[in-house]
Amino acid sequence: METPLSEDTARKLDIGYRLLFEKSPLPMWVYDVQTLGMLAVNDAALAQYGYSKQAFVGLSVLDLHPPDEAAQAQQHLQLASGEPVTQTLWRHRLANGDLIDVEVVTEYVELDGIQARLALVRDLTAQQRAKQQLQEEHQTLAAVLDSTTDAIISITVEGLIKVFNPGAERIFGYSRERMLGQNMALLLPERYRAEHPQQLRSFADSGATSHMMGMGVVKGLRADGQELDLEGTLSQVIVHQERRLIACLRDVTERARSQAKFRQSRAQLSELTQRLMTQEKTLVKQLAKTLHDQLGQTLAAVRMAHETIQAVQPKDTPVAVQRQQAQLGKLVGHAIQQVRQVLVDLRPPLLEDQGLVAALDNELRNRSLTQPQIDFSIDVPPEIEPMRWPGEVEYAAFMVAREALENALRHANASAIAVRLVGTQQSLQLQVSDNGVGIPAGAAVPSGHLGVFGMHERAQAIGATVTVGAGEGRGTCVSFYWQPEPDSDSEWGAL
Structure with a gap:
């Protein structure tokens, strides 16, 4: 009670x-x-x-x-x-x-x-607004996932697919319903599947938020068995206290094929240029030998015969005849000098016997004799002087330097031209700079200029590069750089 x-x-x-x-x-x-x-x-x-x-x-x-x-x-x-x-x-x-x-x-x-x-x-106003904002963000994210042409695939650390957007359906040829719950290894060529779980686990354990897959391009597999070239990044996030990996993939198969064709065409062009350069060197040697052994010897014999005629002619030879003989002697001497100069131009002195440094030094000395008003200089570290590089590299570098010198003399109106050479046994860098009128700011070197085009072709034929630009403060600088290409792996890797 x-x-x-x-x-x-x-x-x-x-x-x-x-x-x-x-x-x-x-x-x-x-x-x-x-x-x-x-x-x-x-x-x-x-x-x-x-x-x-x-x-x-x-x-x-x-x-x-x-x-x-x-x-x-x-x-x-x-x-x-x-x-x-x-x-x-x-x-x-x-x-x-x-x-x-x-x-x-x-x-x-x-x-x-x-x-x-x-x-x-x-x-509940603040709570409702936060909820509405979250819903809007989810709707926006869903719209992005649905509208992007890239493949967005969310997976667990074990590789099970949780999100497979329309872009992924288009690229891989599988429906979303077919792929949800499947292992991502299904999207890889067979040769990459065994290592895939360990790669995912290693990335998850690394703590990195994202990284680029492979070497920038990875391999994928369509439902019809066609292999794909993909650009991809892998990121990791926490969703409902569970770690998820997000793969963002872009199909670059056609671009990769185009690049492969371009590389093949470029390699063929480079091979052709190398063959032409080899033929050029052979032809130059043959022409130089002909000029030296035949035309040169013939002119020397003509000079000796002319000097003999002058020595045995009577003292009462008419003055007019004597003047003609003297003029003939000058012409023969001039012809001999022209042949010698052509030989110098055709076959760089000292290049084959003593190397690039000696040939460049000799080239500048010869230029200074004909252009005494210009200050020619060469900068070579002592440890570089005895160094030699492959014959085709030294020949290409010398010809580029010669073309750059010729351009500076003809067009730069320079008072000083400097050559700088640095390198190691596995690299070579050559610079030819002047203090002339230079290249105007924003101006491009004419692509149709045969001298510049020739320098680029010679460099590319041996895997080197040539750049032409403004010098420090004033003038023009031509740079030649060579380094052997490293051996590259033909496979790019997997997702």
Whole structure:
């Protein structure tokens, strides 16, 4: 049998409940079930909604709802008086007209003989906005995944596919339904599948957020058995406390084929250029030998015969004849000098016997004799002087230097030309610079210039490069650089 509460105890309990209502940090109010008018409100509700106590008590519950929800709210509030009412989400209007999202829980109470409900309100505005923003972000992400032409594949560390976007369907030829739950190894050529699990695990354990797959291009396999060339990056993220790997792949099969054809064409062109250079050297040697052994010897014999005729001719030879003979002697001497110069131009002195350094030094000395007003200089570190490089490299470097010197003399109006040579047994760098008029800022070297074109072709034929640009401060600098190409692996690797 329950013991009835004393009047004093009941009064204290009533005071306690009122204090709990008034001082609660959550907005609360009491309204009449029949009229929906407000009967009481706590300080938290007044602070939240921005009303005075007198104004709030004069409101109806429906006044807190925006007009478009008033009918729905009224229908919801017309429930059995003894039944608790919970609505997960309502919109309430503040005194200043702003709307907030709230959760309202009500409980039946009797207040001074009036059937009423006690409402407890929780503001969910920030939570709802965050949820809406998250939904928008998810929708945006889904739209990106659906619209991109690249393959986006999300997998577990074990390689099981969790996301397979339309781009992946197009590239690999599998449907999303077919691939979800499958191992990504299915998208690899057979020869790469055994190592794939360890590669995934190693990347996951590395702690790196992302890295480029393979050497920038990897191999994939279509549903029809066709191998693909793909550019790809692999990233790792945490989704619902689970590590996921994200593969982003782009199909570059056609581009790779075009590049392979270009490399093949370039190799063929380089081989042809090398053959032409070899033929050029052979022809030059043959021509130089002919000039030296035949034409040179013939001119020497003509000079000897002319000198013999001059020695045995009578003293009373007419003056006119003597003048003609003297002129003939000058012409023969001039022809011999021309042959010697042609021999120098055709076959670089000292190049084959003493190497590139000696040949360049000799070339500059000869140039200084014909162009004494120009300051020619050569800078070669002592350790480089005895060094030799492959014959075709030295020949190409010398011919590039000679062409650069000729261009500087003809077009630069320079007062100084410097040659610098550095390198090792496995590299060679040659620079020819002048202090002439130079290349105007922003101007490009004419692609049709045969001298520049010839330098590029000679360099490319041996795997070297030539650049022509502005010098330091003024003038033009021609740079030749050679280094043997490293052996490359024909396979690119897998996903």
